[in-house]
Amino acid sequence: MNATTPADTSFQQHQQTTRFVPFMSDSASALVAPLLVYWVYSLFFHFLSKAEIPWVERYRIHDPEEMTKNKVSVKDVIQGVVFQQVLQTILGFLVLDNEETSASASLLTLDRIGWAVSKALGSVHIKQLIIAQFGMPAYMDALLTISSIMQSYVIPAFQFFIAMFILDGYQYFFHRLFHQNKYLYKHVHSYHHRLYVPYAFGALYNHPVEGFVMDSVGATLAFALSGLPTKGAILFFSFSTLKTVDDHCGYAFPWDPLQFMFGNNVAYHDIHHQPFGIKKNYSQPFFTWWDRLLNSRWSPSYLSLD
Secondary structure: OOOOOHHHHHHHHHHHHOOOEOOEOHHHHHHHHHHHHHHHHHHHHHHHHHHOOHHHHOOEOOOHHHHHHOOOOHHHHHHHHHHHHHHHHHHHHHHOOOHHHHHHHOOOOHHHHHHHHHHHHHHOOHHHHHHHHHOHHHHHHHHHHHHHHHHHHHHHHHHHHHHHHHHHHHHHHHHHHHHHOHHHHHHOHHHHHHOOOOOHHHOOOOOHHHHHHHHHHHHHHHHHHHOOOHHHHHHHHHHHHHHHHHHOOOEOOOOOHHHHHOOOOHHHHHHHOOHHHOOOOOOOOOOOHHHHHOOOOOOOHHHOOO
């Protein structure tokens, strides 16, 4: 695509001015959305734990009485999570650009994607065929449509998966280090393991150093290295938060899509919080391949984790 057409310019302007949330910039949404996801989803599971609905309770991993084994109060957990989220938000302000600036600076502009698609179509002679049958305007319309789909859906989906892969690797190796280094475990990571019985709003209860380095910096690096646009950051940060809360929710629901789509789920992670599994199942928050590859996976058959 050698020249920018009026339709092209109009589409780019639309992409830059359309916000994920109408009354808020996308940069602000990327900071606010994970906080809302965390507390709304956590409160949902908190309600279930207090309601003790019989048909729900049969999916509860630990009896309510086991909560007394936890070595930290609910008040301290909430304070610790809020403090981590404050640090997370400050980091976000420093990293996330204004979406208009980010869009104009991106390497994946509609012009460049259109040029690449045009080259690809030309290499298989589809371009000449379309022009011969329908004319140049039809070809330009088709090129713009394909390019816009690539820019809006295909490329962000690929970047989203890359971000998941990066975050998984980053957290696995830091998580394993926090366990294998006695000093780091005693003074840093042991904070999170004060929760022998995990619960939803304790998902981000960590020592501030761990929370910042492993969670906040990890998610930020995954976003930056994957090249996700700001709108992609909203979805990635929110989904990562949703998954992390679900992994600590305490309920192994067979119909929970996050639990049957991912082998790394609440049952898998609960093993890691027990004395018999504390040196296993380091992977988080999405996949289990690092545990499989480095022989740190433990999953008894009765949990049906595969």
